[in-house]
Amino acid sequence: MYSTRSSSSISIAIGDLNKDNRLDITFINNNTGTIGIMLGYDEFFPIQTTYATGTEPYCVAVGDFNHDARLDIVVANRDSNTVGVLLGYGNGSFENQATYSTGSNPWSVAVGDFNNDINLDIVVANAHDNTVSVLLGYGDGSFANQTTYSTDSYPLSVAVGDFNNDNHLDIVVANYDGNTLSVLLGYGDGSFANQMTYSTGYEPFPVAVGDFNNDIHLDIVVANFDDNTISVLIGYGNGSFANQTKYSTGSSPIALAVGDFNNDNQLDIVVVNRDDNTVSVLLGYGDGSFANQTTYSTGSRPKSIAVGDFNNDTQLDIVVANFGGNTVSILLGYGNGSFADQTTYSTGSDPQAVAVGDFNNDSRPDLVVANFNDHTVGVLLRDGQADIAVANYGSKNLVTFLGSGNGTFENQGRYGINFDFAPLMIGAGSFNKDGRSEIFVAYD
Template structure:
């Protein structure tokens, strides 16, 4: 099934949450070309309503959209970050699926990626945003009512492009891993559980790392990370030791211009596989049990 986001809209990012409190997953799309958000409300059977008329228009290009239930009202709010801007906007959602009550928060410049998590263990969702021009991530702690504290910033490598949030040292506190596009590294920032983070630890990757995600690739019950290297057309796997540190990378070839990766057990053998999209190769590559991660 395909759903139109209008001519020259150039959809760039999506978020999937329940935006109208009906218990069904909905889709919100950030359109880079038409500078707006549109929503497709889910019917609960795998189909969606036509593009909602209650989109939000912007003066600047939305680059990334995220969502979370920031005020505990059973509806997910929407977070939008922009190209060439130094702020994020949080939009309250209504039972109709429409948006309103925009709140703006100052952050770093040129937001490439954002993620949601509870960084201070207060059961309230917080935000972390990667800023490609400032070489930082911004952490905004949530108050549980849809609003956030001012940002706290942490240094990364050059050109943070993507990030992932998880507990990499088994202390029940969320940590952050950031892919740094311009100096071919990932930064690991271990969380203290109070909303603050340790200074970055740096690991080498391939050329121009553009995307990072997580999985247990060697079945040792410790989280590992996988990075898409758009320059060398490879992926790097860094096996985790379970204490927040990682082994040196092992690289595996992909098609030309890899841009993203999805992790899952696609052949039901209890071993994680990966699917990589290749921007220039116009293909996808799946790797399964024939590849040894360690």
């Protein structure tokens, strides 16, 4: 266990910060207003090095902002109304942050090349003043002053994609209080058109993109927490979208995922319904429309979802973390779009999220990251089976479920050494280059 010396480490990113072919860790200490760096050695991490940020840093991302083949850091400082950029020296150390003004309450940050100059730029969603800020990179690690673009009310999430097939990145924003999505088309010179808004249901938050009608144009799906629906907006490929088509879910849809559950090469959707203890599966017809939901019972107050093949039959299965029941539910897929009844496994107190996968068969370290209060970890073993690990916020411990390869899991193994902290964010990777994975935990 390695201390972050913070009671509120809320965001983690991973990368080789000192070019030694070992994974290093970058994390945000929300309550102390710092970024912490832990450099990976063959067998351990030394004590962190911290770097000052603005007040209440909330979201962190990495990229090479000055073309020196070394990773740099950008952090959204929510209460300072800034982003901080920390340039890396390539040995695991960083310059002091340079700060750039954003709008009020920058909530999330993404990067992309918005003006086609091969330099990374930054976009930030500003929740309190209903804007996004675009900061163009000069390629030397510095950025121009922000240009702001209006969104609808309370933008919480931002993503990028090319919605009009002009090879210029565009922006989509989910507006929680506006009950809309904002789409801002990029001109390719770093500027954006005024938003086009599209109605969603009430309180849209999680958003995903994919090609739901096989026309090679990006479409959008968003879960509407307050009206028990998802909205699907089909893209025309010219930057505009059809009006939403809404599909009923259970009560309070809080998370979603996409995958092909019936092996017809069409994307399907699965939604977590927090308040009626179900998941909804909506099978895609491949023309952008979806069948009515089929619901399957979970445990109490499911919070998150992941998919994977747990019984090695090449069919996608579902795992759900049940916050209210202190369990995870496994629903095995038959490969025809239907699922077996759940099998539940006990966890500790308050499991909020779950991550799964067999990450060690490709000889590459993989990463599972939990966001604030998601409490998940990926466990990577060398047996070719998918395993599950859950960090329990309430009981302050870590539990694992080892996969047997037939869709069942051993009883939980409890690690806790019982933590004297509440785990918040967790990741995994092979940090000592032995082909096995280790776990790191950020905590409250």
